[in-house]
Amino acid sequence: xxxxxxxxxxxxxxxxxxxxxxxxxxxxxxxxxxxxxxxxxxxxxxxxxxxxxxxxxxxxxxxxxxxxxxxxxxxxxxxxxxxxxxxxxxxxxxxxxxxxxxxxxxxxxxxxxxxxxxxxxxxxxxxxxxxxxxxxxxxxxxxxxxxxxxxxxxxxxxxxxxxxxxxxxxxxxxxxxxxxxxxxxxxxxxxxxxxxxxxxxxxxxxxxxxxxxxxxxxxxxxx
Ligand SMILES: [Ca+2]
Ligand SMILES: [Ca+2]
Ligand SMILES: [Ca+2]
Numbered sequence: 749x750x751x752x753x754x755x756x757x758x759x760x761x762x763x764x765x766x767x768x769x770x771x772x773x774x775x776x777x778x779x780x781x782x783x784x785x786x787x788x789x790x791x792x793x794x795x796x797x798x799x800x801x802x803x804x805x806x807x808x809x810x811x812x813x814x815x816x817x818x819x820x821x822x823x824x825x826x827x828x829x830x831x832x833x834x835x836x837x838x839x840x841x842x843x844x845x846x847x848x849x850x851x852x853x854x855x856x857x858x859x860x861x862x863x864x865x866x867x868x869x870x871x872x873x874x875x876x877x878x879x880x881x882x883x884x885x886x887x888x889x890x891x892x893x894x895x896x897x898x899x900x901x902x903x904x905x906x907x908x909x910x911x912x913x914x915x916x917x918x919x920x921x922x923x924x925x926x927x928x929x930x931x932x933x934x935x936x937x938x939x940x941x942x943x944x945x946x947x948x949x950x951x952x953x954x955x956x957x958x959x960x961x962x963x964x965x966x967x968x969x970x971x
Pocket of ligand 2: 888889890891892893894895896897900
């Protein structure tokens with residue numbers, strides 16, 4: 749792979765604030781949108797729909813599931829499952845949803861749990877990539893609170909290049925908070941290990957080259 753290409757995509761990841769580049773998330777959405785048309789496996793179709801909307805698509809779907817699960821049982825039957833997909837904007841035909849449902853229902857008890865659903869829809873990721881993501885998280889979570897917070901990112905994330913910092917509109921903290929939002933699917937202002945992992949597992953699905961994935965992780969976080 750050409751070094752030039754490395755740099756341009758890397759700068760997309762590092763510099764979502766750079767107005768001249770489309771960020772890597774947009775690229776990911778495009779890839780998954782293209783996959784919707786080519787995928788034949790129902791799970792893959794669902795996953796492609798999910799991530800073509802947003803990199804934290806899995807989390808949005810889980811949120812919709814929690815809402816639909818009125819009796820708090822942690823499980824959904826087929827009709828509820830179908831309703832969630834339709835409500836999330838995934839208006840797929842019933843036959844495909846039925847197939848997806850039976851694939852998600854790995855213990856074949858006729859209902860799907862949240863665990864079954866997220867396990868089925870999370871893009872497959874090589875274990876060495878997952879280990880790298882976990883190592884990076886531990887390194888960033890300096891105070892071992894279990895979350896990456898504003899304090900953890902002090903001196904790690906360079907907010908001073910952001911145009912809104914440069915023009916005086918945003919403070920350094922505000923820029924960093926906006927960056928945290930990229931990962932923060934639960935919207936509590938901090939990045940949990942799950943949120944960090946889900947983000948990079950999704951990103952990983954759009955990057956075939958291991959060395960390139962490694963480079964993105966290390967350089968993005970100054971490791
Ligand atoms: Ca089940
Ligand atoms: Ca922390
Ligand atoms: Ca969070």
